[in-house]
Amino acid sequence: MSALPVLKIFLSSPGDVAEERALAEIVFRRLADEVSDVVRLSVVIWEHEPLFAHTGFQRQIERPSQCDLVVCILWSRLGTRLPSDYAPQPDVPAPTGTEFEVQDALESYRRRGKPDLIIYRKIPPPQVELGSADFAERSEQYERLADFCRRTFYDAQGAAVVAYNTFADGHEFERRLSEHVRRWIDRQIDSPKLGGVVPLWRGQSPFRGLQAFEAEHQAIFFGRSEAISDLVRRLREAEVAAASGVVARILLVQGMSGTGKSSLFKAGLLPLLALRPVEGIAAWSVVALRPSESDAAMPELGPLWRPRRAPL
Numbered sequence: 001m002s003a004l005p006v007l008k009i010f011l012s013s014p015g016d017v018a019e020e021r022a023l024a025e026i027v028f029r030r031l032a033d034e035v036s037d038v039v040r041l042s043v044v045i046w047e048h049e050p051l052f053a054h055t056g057f058q059r060q061i062e063r064p065s066q067c068d069l070v071v072c073i074l075w076s077r078l079g080t081r082l083p084s085d086y087a088p089q090p091d092v093p094a095p096t097g098t099e100f101e102v103q104d105a106l107e108s109y110r111r112r113g114k115p116d117l118i119i120y121r122k123i124p125p126p127q128v129e130l131g132s133a134d135f136a137e138r139s140e141q142y143e144r145l146a147d148f149c150r151r152t153f154y155d156a157q158g159a160a161v162v163a164y165n166t167f168a169d170g171h172e173f174e175r176r177l178s179e180h181v182r183r184w185i186d187r188q189i190d191s192p193k194l195g196g197v198v199p200l201w202r203g204q205s206p207f208r209g210l211q212a213f214e215a216e217h218q219a220i221f222f223g224r225s226e227a228i229s230d231l232v233r234r235l236r237e238a239e240v241a242a243a244s245g246v247v248a249r250i251l252l253v254q255g256m257s258g259t260g261k262s263s264l265f266k267a268g269l270l271p272l273l274a275l276r277p278v279e280g281i282a283a284w285s286v287v288a289l290r291p292s293e294s295d296a297a298m299p300e301l302g303p304l305w306r307p308r309r310a311p312l
Contacts, residue, residue, distance in 0.1 A: 006041075010044045010062070072117065074120070077138075120177070228272060239280065
C-alpha cells in the first residue's frame, strides 16, 4: 500500500489574532480528519515547534516557500522585526516575521508556482485606550501594517495586484477559512467527491440525544460558531476591563432547557480556550458544578473560569 500524499500548510500571523489562530488550528484538524483516507495534512504552527536557544525564532521555523499553502491573518500589527541579516539591503530595516513570510510565499510562487497564499484581514479597528501605556506602540504598528498592505496589495496606480479576504469576527473567519481550504484541498488531489465529505467519526454514536456534547465531540459539533465567537469576544472585553481595573465577575449564558447551553460550553468554548484565543491568558482553570437545593451540597467556589495570565 503506497503512502498517502502530504499537503503542508503554513499558518502566518502576528500575535494580535490569537482567536483566529486557535480557530484555524481547529479547522485544520477537522479538515485533516475529513480527508485522512486520501491525503495527509501537515500544519506548520510555530507555537508547536521546539524552539531552541542557539538561534532566533525565524531560522527554526520551516519557511513558507517550503509548503503547499500559506494562510496569513492580519489585523492591527506587523509584529517584531527580524535580525539585521534579514534586511534586503544594508540601508533598509529588516522586515518583521509576518512581512518576511508573506514575501517569501509570493516570491516562491512567482519562481515555481507554489505555495498558494490566502490572506485574511480583520476589518473592525482594534480597541485601544487613549491613556494606555502601549498606545503609541500600537498606533505605530497599525500604521506600519497599513503601509505594508498598500505596498503589497496595490501597485503605484492603486490597482489591486494581490487578492485578500476580509472578515469581521471569528465566526465569519472560521466559515470562510473552512470553505476556502476545503476547496483548495479538493483541487490539489483532483477529487470532486471530497467537496461535501463530512467528518469521519471514530468514536461512539455521534447522536447524543438529550446528553450534552463533550470536548471529545468537538470534531462533530457544528452550527454554533457565531455563539462561540460572541462568547470569546465577551471574555476578551472582560480581560481588557480587568486590565483597566474593572473586574467582570461572571459571564452568564441562559436559555430554555435543552437548547444546547452545556454543549456550547463543553464542546465549543472550552476546547477553544485550551488553544489560547484570548491574548495574554496562558491557561484557564475550569470548574464544573451542578447546583443543588441543599446549601450543604454547594461548595464554596470561585469563578467558573479563572485565567492565568501569560508571563511578561
